Amino acid sequence: MALEHAILVSLAERSATGYDLARRFDASIGHFWKATHQQVYKVLARMQEQGWVDVEQVAQAGRPDRKVHRITAAGRDELRRWSAEPIGPEVLRSSFAVALRGLPNVDQDALLAHVRARRDEHAATLEAYEKDMARTFPDPDALDEAALGPYLVLRGGILTEAAGLQWCKETLARLEAR
Amino acid sequence: MALEHAILVSLAERSATGYDLARRFDASIGHFWKATHQQVYKVLARMQEQGWVDVEQVAQAGRPDRKVHRITAAGRDELRRWSAEPIGPEVLRSSFAVALRGLPNVDQDALLAHVRARRDEHAATLEAYEKDMARTFPDPDALDEAALGPYLVLRGGILTEAAGLQWCKETLARLEAR
DNA sequence: ACCTACTATGCAACGAGTTGCATGTGCAAG
DNA sequence: CTTGCACATGCAACTCGTTGCATAGTAGGT
Numbered sequence: 001m002a003l004e005h006a007i008l009v010s011l012a013e014r015s016a017t018g019y020d021l022a023r024r025f026d027a028s029i030g031h032f033w034k035a036t037h038q039q040v041y042k043v044l045a046r047m048q049e050q051g052w053v054d055v056e057q058v059a060q061a062g063r064p065d066r067k068v069h070r071i072t073a074a075g076r077d078e079l080r081r082w083s084a085e086p087i088g089p090e091v092l093r094s095s096f097a098v099a100l101r102g103l104p105n106v107d108q109d110a111l112l113a114h115v116r117a118r119r120d121e122h123a124a125t126l127e128a129y130e131k132d133m134a135r136t137f138p139d140p141d142a143l144d145e146a147a148l149g150p151y152l153v154l155r156g157g158i159l160t161e162a163a164g165l166q167w168c169k170e171t172l173a174r175l176e177a178r
Numbered sequence: 179m180a181l182e183h184a185i186l187v188s189l190a191e192r193s194a195t196g197y198d199l200a201r202r203f204d205a206s207i208g209h210f211w212k213a214t215h216q217q218v219y220k221v222l223a224r225m226q227e228q229g230w231v232d233v234e235q236v237a238q239a240g241r242p243d244r245k246v247h248r249i250t251a252a253g254r255d256e257l258r259r260w261s262a263e264p265i266g267p268e269v270l271r272s273s274f275a276v277a278l279r280g281l282p283n284v285d286q287d288a289l290l291a292h293v294r295a296r297r298d299e300h301a302a303t304l305e306a307y308e309k310d311m312a313r314t315f316p317d318p319d320a321l322d323e324a325a326l327g328p329y330l331v332l333r334g335g336i337l338t339e340a341a342g343l344q345w346c347k348e349t350l351a352r353l354e355a356r
Numbered sequence: 357a358c359c360t361a362c363t364a365t366g367c368a369a370c371g372a373g374t375t376g377c378a379t380g381t382g383c384a385a386g
Numbered sequence: 387c388t389t390g391c392a393c394a395t396g397c398a399a400c401t402c403g404t405t406g407c408a409t410a411g412t413a414g415g416t
Contacts, residue, residue, distance in 0.1 A: 042396090
């Protein structure tokens with residue numbers, strides 16, 4: 001499993017509550033790793049037992065205490081240990097590709113609508129990433145240590161979205177040409 | 179879940195045993211959907227109960243009977259019904275991106291080695307896809323009904339691999355420049 | 357002669373991930 | 387004044403997916 005490690009990376013950037021982490025997994029980190037809040041809370045509890053994080057309880061009025069999780073030295077060790085391990089094969093699951101492959105056996109109109117929707121999503125995401133890139137890394141040739149990782153990941157997001165968009169466009173052209 | 183549907187698509191192309199399907203999930207279909215043989219057998223049993231496939235038992239000497247699964251009319255209906263449903267968000271889980279994002283906190287040498295290995299894998303897969311493309315679809319402007327789906331999926335594979343390769347190259351250039 | 361891989365099925369135990377529910381306040385929009 | 391969203395935690399039940407094991411003959415390499 002690697003949700004642990006995604007959380008460790010995130011906590012190494014900045015300490016956070018489970019709630020904060022869950023939101024990060026809906027936003028920036030969510031571009032390459034998804035997790036729900038239930039999962040995050042469960043895993044955080046386990047990580048605490050293992051001593052990878054420790055918790056500072058912050059009382060609040062009218063709502064549950066914030067439990068701010070901070071990465072420990074053991075957590076950093078684990079991150080370094082994990083990063084030296086061979087990376088397992090990336091999980092690939094594209095129901096879009098499944099539907100395309102089954103072209104003669106699926107609902108053609110629905111498929112066409114799916115492709116269009118997907119094209120628009122890729123276009124929107126790509127645009128958002130490019131804006132983010134321009135805002136956060138205005139000068140990509142002058143990045144400090146802390147910025148390089150996030151920059152490279154965002155670059156990956158842009159390349160991935162551009163490829164997805166291109167795929168949709170070609171697919172649409174083919175389907176519409178029939 | 180959509181493993182059912184990936185199997186239905188595969189069986190619509192050609193009837194098969196669980197063993198055959200498992201191998202397809204290691205090869206062509208595996209480019210966009212992974213599944214182990216244990217999973218395939220389990221799901222096939224369920225699909226049979228639901229009446230989406232039926233099974234012809236073929237006796238063999240010295241090894242278990244082959245159970246050839248064929249898609250039924252109900253299976254085809256299910257495929258059409260499923261394809262009209264909204265597609266859920268694609269699952270994204272890239273431990274590579276996690277490691278990159280955590281750049282300052284990971285083992286730098288190991289990461290560099292991972293990126294190189296990944297670059298080589300993408301290059302090899304891309305080359306294999308392109309050969310497959312040249313062999314299977316020598317004239318992409320003259321595709322019949324049955325070929326279009328597989329063609330488009332392969333195109334998607336090529337675009338995806340090319341993007342991954344590009345990402346690795348840029349990443350390497352950045353990491354090596356430090 | 358031995359070891360490995362291929363064919364072909366499947367169970368059992370476990371770990372990962374999803375869905376649904378529960379609780380309770382404060383604040384803003386309609 | 388009511389509806390809904392943001393904050394903040396978490397349990398329970400379930401399904402999905404992985405890992406390890408079991409069986410058993412045949413073919414091919416060292």
